[in-house]
Amino acid sequence: MPVRLRVGVVGAGRVGSVLAARLRAAGHDLVAVSGASPASRLRIDTLLPGVHVTTPDQVAAAADVLVLAVPDDHLVAVAEHLAARPGQVVLHTSGRHGLEALASLARQGARTIAFHPAMTFTGTELDLDRTCVFGLTAGPDERGLAERLVADLGGTPVWIAEDDRATYHAALAHGSNHLVTVVNQAMELLRSVAGPDADVAAVLRPLLTASLDNALSFGDAALTGPVARGDVSTVRAHLDALAGADASTASTYRELARATAHRAEDDGRIDARTSADVRQALDEAEWDSLAASVEQAR
Structure with a gap:
C-alpha cells in the first residue's frame, strides 16, 4: 500500500468522525465521508472541514481504505449493500464483530480488518x-497494514481471535459502560442527602480515581469496604437505607455486593462463613424488595 492512503469513512458518528480527522492529520487523503443526521453534519463541519460529503456507495467507490463506523446491529446490512474492488481495504470499528461481518465484501476481493478502538468517544476535539x-x-x-494504521493513529495493537470478539467486547462494555451507570447511581444517592446543589463529583472523584487505579494495578488486592472486611451489620445498614431509594440502584448494589463477596472469599479476605452471612443479608433484602413490589401491585 502507498504511504499516503485514500481514506473514506461511512458513518460520521462519534467514532468515525474522530478516526477520519486523525487519519487526515496523519497525512492520509480523506476523500469522502457519509453522514446524514444533524449531529453527524455538525461533527463533519467541526472536525472535518472541507471534506466531500456523499452517499455510502460513493464513499466506497472513491476510497482505497474504507472505514465502516456504523452501529453493530447495522454493520452487516451496510456491508452487504456496498460494492468493493479487489484489493480494496475495508475495516470496521465494531468491538463485537470480527471478519465475518465483512464476508460479503471479502467475497468481492476486499481485504478486511476488524479495527476497534478501545476508547469512549465524545465526537469532539477532546x-x-x-x-x-x-x-x-x-x-x-x-496484519501489517492493520498495525500500520494503528501506529498512524498513535495507538497500540492487541490481536483478538475471531471467536473471541464478543468476549473481548463484553469485557470492555462491562468495565466502561456499567461503570458509568454505577457512578451516576452513586451521585444520585449523594445528591439525595447532600442536596441538589452539592458538588457530588468533587466528593467522588478522588475516591473513584484511586479505586480505579488500585484495581488496575493490584486486582482483587485493591478490594476495600464493608463486604471485603466482613462488616455484615454495615451491609445491612446500607440495604435498609437503600430500601427507599430507586429500585434499580438497590438492585445494582445487591448484585455487585454478591460478586464482591465471592471475590473477597476467593482472595482470602473473608472466610466462607462471613461470605455466606453477607449473601444471606443480600438475599433477605431482595426478598423484602420483591414482597414490597407485590404488595404495591395489589
Whole structure:
C-alpha cells in the first residue's frame, strides 16, 4: 500500500468522525465521508472541514481504505449493500464483530480488518489527542497494514481471535459502560442527602480515581469496604437505607455486593462463613424488595 492512503469513512458518528480527522492529520487523503443526521453534519463541519460529503456507495467507490463506523446491529446490512474492488481495504470499528461481518465484501476481493478502538468517544476535539489500544482481527496478509494504521493513529495493537470478539467486547462494555451507570447511581444517592446543589463529583472523584487505579494495578488486592472486611451489620445498614431509594440502584448494589463477596472469599479476605452471612443479608433484602413490589401491585 502507498504511504499516503485514500481514506473514506461511512458513518460520521462519534467514532468515525474522530478516526477520519486523525487519519487526515496523519497525512492520509480523506476523500469522502457519509453522514446524514444533524449531529453527524455538525461533527463533519467541526472536525472535518472541507471534506466531500456523499452517499455510502460513493464513499466506497472513491476510497482505497474504507472505514465502516456504523452501529453493530447495522454493520452487516451496510456491508452487504456496498460494492468493493479487489484489493480494496475495508475495516470496521465494531468491538463485537470480527471478519465475518465483512464476508460479503471479502467475497468481492476486499481485504478486511476488524479495527476497534478501545476508547469512549465524545465526537469532539477532546478525542483528537487521546490514544488507546485497538482490538484487531485480520488475516495474515492484512496484519501489517492493520498495525500500520494503528501506529498512524498513535495507538497500540492487541490481536483478538475471531471467536473471541464478543468476549473481548463484553469485557470492555462491562468495565466502561456499567461503570458509568454505577457512578451516576452513586451521585444520585449523594445528591439525595447532600442536596441538589452539592458538588457530588468533587466528593467522588478522588475516591473513584484511586479505586480505579488500585484495581488496575493490584486486582482483587485493591478490594476495600464493608463486604471485603466482613462488616455484615454495615451491609445491612446500607440495604435498609437503600430500601427507599430507586429500585434499580438497590438492585445494582445487591448484585455487585454478591460478586464482591465471592471475590473477597476467593482472595482470602473473608472466610466462607462471613461470605455466606453477607449473601444471606443480600438475599433477605431482595426478598423484602420483591414482597414490597407485590404488595404495591395489589
